[in-house]
Amino acid sequence: MKRSWGIVLLCAALPWTATGADAPEWSATGTDNPVSAAAGADDLERAESLYALYCAQCHGSDGTGDGLNAPYMDTRPRDHTNRSEMGGRSDDELFRTIAEGGQAMNLSVMMPPWEGSLDEDEIAELVRYLRVLCCQE
Secondary structure, eight states, rough: OOHHHHHHHHHTTTTTTOOOGGGGOOSSSSGGGGGSOOOOOOHHHHHHHHHHTTTTHHHHHTSOOTTTTGOOOOOOOOOOOOOOHHTTTTTHHHHHHHHHTTTTTTTTTTTTTOTTOOHHHHOOOOOOOHHHHHOOO
């Protein structure tokens, strides 16, 4: 039997700090793409911390889609370690999905928009971290 959606939504909402008009402006196309810059070791450490705080409850600490909330969701969270699946997504798509949420990208409505909680640099760091997860040997 599935648990109350309240638990899932509460866990997903815990890190939220701002939404709507407080959300940062960003552009995920062309030369304004913030993901294009190379990441340093400090950025990847920060991205790993951000992933643990904002993503792991659904996607799992190792990114395989088996987080604490996953069993209670109708749609299984994406496996970020799946090279072929993640390789089919552009950095722009990943950036927009994190910023605007799954529904904005015709994906799961359970993926919340994080643009009110994460700034553009943090979202870009998460995209680079997703590339590490899917491409590590």
